[in-house]
Amino acid sequence: MRPNLSTIYLTLLAALLCQLLPWSGVALIIRPDFVLLVLLYWLLRAPHLCNIGTAWFAGLVIDLATGGLFGQAALAYALTAFFALSYQRRLTLFNIWQQAAYVFALLIFNQGTLLILKMFAGGESPGWGYFYPCITGIMLWLAVIFTRLGIQGHTDQD
Amino acid sequence: MPRPLEPQHSPAFFVRGPSPFARLIFFAAVSLTLMATDSRLHYLVEVRQGFSALMHPLQVLANAPSDLMHDANEYLTTHSTLLKQNSRLTEQALLQSAELQRYRSLEQENEHLRNLLGAARISPQNARLGEILHIGRDPFTHRVVINLGSRHEVIAGQAVIDADGVIGQVTRVYPFTSEVTLITDRELSVPIQVERNSLRAIAFGHGRDTMLDLPYLPANVDIRKGDRLVTSGIDGVYPMGLAVAEVVKVERNPNSPFAHIVCKPLAGIENHKQVLLLDMPKPEPVVNQTKNTAPAATPTGKKAPATKKPTAPQ
Numbered sequence A: 001m002r003p004n005l006s007t008i009y010l011t012l013l014a015a016l017l018c019q020l021l022p023w024s025g026v027a028l029i030i031r032p033d034f035v036l037l038v039l040l041y042w043l044l045r046a047p048h049l050c051n052i053g054t055a056w057f058a059g060l061v062i063d064l065a066t067g068g069l070f071g072q073a074a075l076a077y078a079l080t081a082f083f084a085l086s087y088q089r090r091l092t093l094f095n096i097w098q099q100a101a102y103v104f105a106l107l108i109f110n111q112g113t114l115l116i117l118k119m120f121a122g123g124e125s126p127g128w129g130y131f132y133p134c135i136t137g138i139m140l141w142l143a144v145i146f147t148r149l150g151i152q153g154h155t156d157q158d
Numbered sequence B: 001m002p003r004p005l006e007p008q009h010s011p012a013f014f015v016r017g018p019s020p021f022a023r024l025i026f027f028a029a030v031s032l033t034l035m036a037t038d039s040r041l042h043y044l045v046e047v048r049q050g051f052s053a054l055m056h057p058l059q060v061l062a063n064a065p066s067d068l069m070h071d072a073n074e075y076l077t078t079h080s081t082l083l084k085q086n087s088r089l090t091e092q093a094l095l096q097s098a099e100l101q102r103y104r105s106l107e108q109e110n111e112h113l114r115n116l117l118g119a120a121r122i123s124p125q126n127a128r129l130g131e132i133l134h135i136g137r138d139p140f141t142h143r144v145v146i147n148l149g150s151r152h153e154v155i156a157g158q159a160v161i162d163a164d165g166v167i168g169q170v171t172r173v174y175p176f177t178s179e180v181t182l183i184t185d186r187e188l189s190v191p192i193q194v195e196r197n198s199l200r201a202i203a204f205g206h207g208r209d210t211m212l213d214l215p216y217l218p219a220n221v222d223i224r225k226g227d228r229l230v231t232s233g234i235d236g237v238y239p240m241g242l243a244v245a246e247v248v249k250v251e252r253n254p255n256s257p258f259a260h261i262v263c264k265p266l267a268g269i270e271n272h273k274q275v276l277l278l279d280m281p282k283p284e285p286v287v288n289q290t291k292n293t294a295p296a297a298t299p300t301g302k303k304a305p306a307t308k309k310p311t312a313p314q
Helices: A005-020 A026-030 A034-045 A052-066 A072-086 A096-120 A128-151 B020-041 B045-075 B079-117 B289-293
Strands: B127-135 B143-146 B159-161 B166-173 B178-182 B189-194 B200-205 B228-231 B243-252 B259-265 B274-278
Touching (some): A005 A034, A026 A128, A034 A052, A034 A072, A034 A096, A034 A128, A052 A072, A052 B020, A052 B045, A072 A096, A072 B020, B045 B127, B189 B243
Antiparallel strands (some): B127 B274, B143 B178, B159 B166, B159 B274, B166 B178, B189 B200, B189 B228, B228 B243
């Protein structure tokens, strides 16, 4: 996929749709953060098109969808996007596993930031289960990276 | 190893607009302002409602697959299942009509006695059937979304029940949907009464699991395992006598002045799709109307809880 603005917005919309599916039970607890994963992908791949502002607006939409405090996911996404961007140039030199490790760290950072914001707003500590979405998230990330490899491989560089 | 994230055609190297740090500062400031405004000032209710109306088609689209599956399942129900269900429901209706007759005569008798006593008459509350659309997006809050909204004249603060007992309270109203906070959420509290000895207390949600707590009761309180808790009706939100929970554990620790009482809600939130929304009781003339801009215009004025948290006795 060549990155252009419409691709980015379409994939973000698809991710949002995945997020809005009626998840319940265990699936809800381990549901990966689709929107953040797509955001990170574009932030690392096409930082000239997808920037902190994009992340912030995506977070705002998530806040509206979840009914959470207005701006908490937006702030967490903006912070995560900042850290994603600050190493973006170096990251393109890494291999898949190193990149995945960095993305995993970012997912945990995002979830941790959200947790802190929620605790400020008066929430209760939810336990380690709160970080399950990071694990499923990084699995999804690797799955996407490897399928793309299977389909396109090196011809991606046109 | 391939490098999946290489930028395609390298963008202009230096022209990147404001630096990431500047952008971060800007957006962080905006979101902090938004958070403060949302949590303290309640200015954003209309904004939220407008956006949620915009997102409604997306919501419907996301729910479509599971709805389709549900409809298909319903269509493919076998003949025998329907027959069985039919006979069961007929039997239930018969049993309940017998009980209803008794209830009617009791109600008349009660009204008569109340007239004799000169007590205020309890006005009947109308109910409306709603359907649960989906569980809340955040697994760590206990909320569900139902298919009635401000277009159907739902207002924040209405009580929501099912056939077995109280489910919760409407806390946020959107044009087509509304959000119900369950009694197991830690922000919601329900004034209750023990059915056996009509002792009054307030039940708080646990937040972490699907249990309720009865805090701030002395260690020698007369509550036993198996006691049924019903709404006491003193808050003006829940009518009197709705089943809320059953006591499953009473722990008396000699080191603590309070008893540790855990209760299990009776309403089957996971099992049902249909819920009943009770209309708000007629407001008393002294209620301050300016509070209506707050998200939940409960008589106490605060956001979700039906009553404020009492302070623990020293």
